[in-house]
Amino acid sequence: MACIDEIEKEVLLSGASFAECRAYVEKKYPEIYYVDPGYKIFDRHIIGVPPIAIGLENDFVVFPFTKPCYGTFLLKIECHEEAQRVRLLGKKKRK
Amino acid sequence: MADALTGQSALLLMGCPEIPVQTGIGLYLAHMLTTHDWDVLTAGNPSVISLLRVSDPEKHYIRKMIDLDRCIGDIVEKHRNFDLCIVFAHNDAGISYAATMHHISTGRLIVIVFGRNAETLAALIDFPCETIVEKAVHNPNELRKKIDEVFGWHASTR
Numbered sequence: 001m002a003c004i005d006e007i008e009k010e011v012l013l014s015g016a017s018f019a020e021c022r023a024y025v026e027k028k029y030p031e032i033y034y035v036d037p038g039y040k041i042f043d044r045h046i047i048g049v050p051p052i053a054i055g056l057e058n059d060f061v062v063f064p065f066t067k068p069c070y071g072t073f074l075l076k077i078e079c080h081e082e083a084q085r086v087r088l089l090g091k092k093k094r095k
Numbered sequence: 096m097a098d099a100l101t102g103q104s105a106l107l108l109m110g111c112p113e114i115p116v117q118t119g120i121g122l123y124l125a126h127m128l129t130t131h132d133w134d135v136l137t138a139g140n141p142s143v144i145s146l147l148r149v150s151d152p153e154k155h156y157i158r159k160m161i162d163l164d165r166c167i168g169d170i171v172e173k174h175r176n177f178d179l180c181i182v183f184a185h186n187d188a189g190i191s192y193a194a195t196m197h198h199i200s201t202g203r204l205i206v207i208v209f210g211r212n213a214e215t216l217a218a219l220i221d222f223p224c225e226t227i228v229e230k231a232v233h234n235p236n237e238l239r240k241k242i243d244e245v246f247g248w249h250a251s252t253r
Contacts, residue, residue: 018187018190037195037199040168040171044164045164045171047188047191047192048191048195049190049194049219050198066192068109068111068163069111071187072188
């Protein structure tokens, strides 16, 4: 798996709060899974306040990525392998 | 006042170094914990590590450092754990790191919330931990006093 910094990605939110990222995912994506802090995705451990919402849209994965100086980014990356892994390991949102 | 802290391994998890008091308080905490027989590891991003290296070139105070992401990974993968974790938080990201430490680490967690928005940020903490909250930006003295009280150092150091 390539490093997240080297992967082609779309930045949906930048310099956001963690709560803003969660709200965005929950509002925009019909397929949502929740993971715990430390969940590994694209070779990085997700930092955040649980529950951490990950949105899926086919093979696109939408997840928060936190940096100490820049806040939290909401990234959208296409990856079949990671999307399937989230479906397997995440907790699906109850409707 | 909390119980006087004694133990073995301590982690200082530093946030973005843009608020001046962080580096000074980090050096102070590392020194005081080491003096009280703690084995201290300091984690930070490359800027934090550079600041500390320049501030303490002979490693009198900060003896061991680690990249922040690597440290988080080591804890998640059970290669490291700490009896005490102190997280510095002056922005939303700092609170996210503190929440993460609460979830992945089993040790005692103290969150130092500082900066101009300290009280607002502290209100975001909804997980069990101890907090030290002070609107410190440039002057570390009031924050240091609160830290001394929590750690029971005030009588022995002045």
